[in-house]
Amino acid sequence: MLMEYITYNMKILVISNMYPSDEYKMYGTFVKKTTQAMEQNNELKKIVMTKKKNKIAKLLSYFIFYLKIINFYLLKDYDLVYIHYPSHVSFIFNKLLKLKSQRLIINVHGTDIVAEKGIELAMRKYTERIMKKAEKVVVPSMFFKDYIVKNYNLGESKIYIYPSGGVNSLIFKQPAEIKGKQEIYSYISRIDNGKGWDTYVKAISYIKMSYPKDFKRLTFKIIGSGSKSNVMMKLLEELSLLDDVIIIDSQPQEYLAKIIHESKFVVFPSELKESLGLVGLESLACGTPLISTGSGGISSYLVDEYNGFRFTVGDEIHLANKIISASKLTKENYSKMVESSILTSKDYLDINVDEYLIKTIMEC
Structure with a gap:
């Protein structure tokens, strides 16, 4: 794999409100996959949230999450900030960018840009603003590239398709011995x-x-x-x-x-x-x-x-x-x-x- 020979040591701040934990191992696995791909060649700082069982724990987790974002963004220097699910941080990040400019990559995953209700819909105008300020917007499929071009007025040239970490080729592969399949x-x-x-x-x-x-x-x-x-x-x-x-x-x-x-x-x-x-x-x-x-x-x-x-x-x-x-x-x-x-x-x-x-x- 060519990626193994690439050496480009960037300091990257990764932000996501979804990330796996020992208790919820499948929650946000695609975010973890993306992060692991970047870690091979760069120095990463992760500010992430894991799934919580109740509303109080979730609210407290978001409070700490936002405090960390403000602290690390304003007080530390990074070559790049990589944001997953921008709808949940777009409001605060539009404010932070006025205080300190920063190169951004925004990675949308679907529900954060097509939602018809909830916080994603309420934050849509802020999400659109931050996507326009980003150097690149990463989407999981051609369907969402077309959707963003049409509904968010973004040019095709800044939108890149990356299919959520891809398929685990070590697990999901053609079996060594092919047998006749049952119905x-x-x-x-x-x-x-x-x-x-x-x-x-x-x-x-x-x-x-x-x-x-x-x-x-x-x-x-x-x-x-x-x-x-x-x-x-x-x-x-x-x-x-x-x-x-x-x-x-x-x-x-x-x-x-x-x-x-x-x-x-x-x-x-x-x-x-x-x-x-x-x-x-x-x-x-x-x-x-x-x-x-x-x-x-x-x-x-x-x-x-x-x-x-x-x-x-x-x-x-x-x-x-x-x-x-x-x-x-x-x-x-x-x-x-x-x-x-x-x-x-x-x-x-x-x-x-x-x-x-x-x-x-x-x-x-």
Whole structure:
């Protein structure tokens, strides 16, 4: 990897209100990936927040977070400040820049720029100001580059695409021994609003009623947990599917890779404007095609009938029919889709995208 031979020792201040902890290891992992890529060649100071259990702890954490930002920004000197999720610090940073000029790179991740409610929407005008002051704006996908150009009046030349640290190529890769895959269709995502788990469950119910013979030869899995887990279980019970769907709690990446390898398709029915949809890319890297909405950043890499199938957001019947079509692919056509999946993922592997991030920083 070329990045290993780059020596450019910059002092960089990294700021983020999301970062993993021992208790919440998956919270803000993409921020950690980006930070690790920069640490190989630069001297970093991190001002970050980890997830808190209650509102009081969260408020206290934000108070300390802002005090640290003011202190280190004004009293220390850095070659560059790299900010993740600018909406939560844009107000204060617009003030600080009046006191002390500084080269900035802003890294947006999706919800901070497309939100229709909450603090992200309230802070939008400040976020737009700080993005215009930044030397570069980093986005996770082409979808968000186009969105920012259209909605934030930024020129394309200052926007760079860096897919959230990329796919872990040591874990998510084509298996050494390729075996014939069973008819397993796996939903891998959080069980939260907008993730499409309900559309997937209803699609399974539709298949059971409308394609009973096909239903018997298919296996359905749900891997994940979240705020709507209990609601999901009730829906499965109402639709008499408790004995027909394998439920697995959230798992570490190594186990997820195993599940993806065993699956014929990964179902990713998100209704949200996903920043990238990393689980989709992880699936493709393993040689497992997708059945997905292509919402948000997913549209950057999912091509219908090339590396998977696309269906209409929230349409369980359309999803059910796509699953049936996928199950009836010839061996030759499925093999082509597997090859296309692996080929698509190469541009998103960590060993390739990290080099691009370093070059982006060096040019700043």
